[in-house]
Amino acid sequence: MATTNRRVNLAVDIGGLEIKNPIMTASGTFGYGREFKDLVDLDRLGAIFVKGLALEPTRGNPPPRIVETPCGMLNAIGLENVGVEAFIAKKMPFLRKIAAPTWANIYGTSIEAYAELAARLDDVDGVAGIEINISCPNVKAGGIVFGSDPVAAHKVTRAVRRKTKLPVMVKLSPNVTDISELARSVEDAGADSVSLINTITGMAIDIETRRSRLANITGGLSGPAIKPVALRMVWQVAQAVKVPVIGIGGIMTATDALEFLIAGATAVQVGTANFINPKVTTDIIDGIENFMHQNGIGDIQDIIGTLIT
Numbered sequence: 134m135a136t137t138n139r140r141v142n143l144a145v146d147i148g149g150l151e152i153k154n155p156i157m158t159a160s161g162t163f164g165y166g167r168e169f170k171d172l173v174d175l176d177r178l179g180a181i182f183v184k185g186l187a188l189e190p191t192r193g194n195p196p197p198r199i200v201e202t203p204c205g206m207l208n209a210i211g212l213e214n215v216g217v218e219a220f221i222a223k224k225m226p227f228l229r230k231i232a233a234p235t236w237a238n239i240y241g242t243s244i245e246a247y248a249e250l251a252a253r254l255d256d257v258d259g260v261a262g263i264e265i266n267i268s269c270p271n272v273k274a275g276g277i278v279f280g281s282d283p284v285a286a287h288k289v290t291r292a293v294r295r296k297t298k299l300p301v302m303v304k305l306s307p308n309v310t311d312i313s314e315l316a317r318s319v320e321d322a323g324a325d326s327v328s329l330i331n332t333i334t335g336m337a338i339d340i341e342t343r344r345s346r347l348a349n350i351t352g353g354l355s356g357p358a359i360k361p362v363a364l365r366m367v368w369q370v371a372q373a374v375k376v377p378v379i380g381i382g383g384i385m386t387a388t389d390a391l392e393f394l395i396a397g398a399t400a401v402q403v404g405t406a407n408f409i410n411p412k413v414t415t416d417i418i419d420g421i422e423n424f425m426h427q428n429g430i431g432d433i434q435d436i437i438g439t440l441i442t
């Protein structure tokens with residue numbers, strides 16, 4: 134509950150699309166939106182980012198594929214999804230009716246696959262933007278992850294950019310030495326914004342069986358454990374590029390979200406927290422409004438990128 138009735142302005146522009154507030158859901162942690170319809174007021178969200186889409190339906194990895202860790206979780210879902218055609222036919226009719234814009238998150242194992250996905254989504258009514266997940270192996274280049282190679286990341290971004298008029302956001306992998314270099318290379322290729330971070334590669338071992346707790350052996354770490362790393366990377370990237378930066382990683386509360394905004398994020402995505410509290414996104418919106426009222430701040434722009442160093 135806000136402390137006064139005075140309106141505060143939370144609207145931000147995330148690279149060609151204005152959204153009413155900077156709180157969005159992270160891909161893979163909010164299904165296709167409908168799964169949360171009875172639990173959270175979807176119309177209030179800044180935007181909904183759907184589960185990563187491939188050209189064909191994908192079953193993902195065998196179980197176990199989720200492990201709880203101190204302050205976070207490891208997942209090796211393997212990008213299970215319905216495929217882009219079923220998404221358009223079966224998931225978009227619901228999402229189209231929601232006031233929050235839908236962003237399609239896409240992934241592929243070749244540049245051509247990314248380009249084809251962008252082409253198929255370009256004219257779909259209700260798709261407001263495309264987020265490119267580049268944390269995927271480039272099969273033609275021996276499985277090197279697109280997101281760890283600035284040249285490959287540039288090529289994927291350029292290929293998608295050429296196939297769509299929609300705003301393009303590139304989601305960066307933290308599993309690199311210099312994330313700013315990756316951010317600059319995708320900005321040069323025409324990205325309208327960058328989002329970061331995806332999960333950090335990790336492991337957990339069962340000492341009795343001496344096997345990994347994940348069938349895939351490694352998985353992606355998310356949740357509060359990764360927040361300090363994500364915050365540092367967002368701060369670095371915000372200084373390296375001119376396009377809007379979207380902060381992701383361990384955001385559980387309004388305070389967490391405000392930290393990312395102060396570090397230079399124009400907006401944030403909330404992921405793992407949705408599994409603990411499905412209403413967390415709207416709680417965070419309320420919390421930011423309260424903070425603004427309490428501190429006499431009328432516009433969210435007076436928070437973004439205001440870190441004092």
Ligand SMILES: Cc1cc2nc3c(=O)[nH]c(=O)nc-3n(C[C@H](O)[C@H](O)[C@H](O)COP(=O)(O)O)c2cc1C
Nearest residue numbers: 159160161185208266330331355356382383404405
């Ligand atoms: C179960 C699960 C599935 C995910 N699936 C995707 C995905 O399909 N595409 C993607 O770009 N990121 C995916 N992510 C990464 C999240 O969108 C987010 O970048 C990451 O979890 C860090 O944010 P968090 O700490 O708030 O969860 C997934 C994360 C989790 C936990």
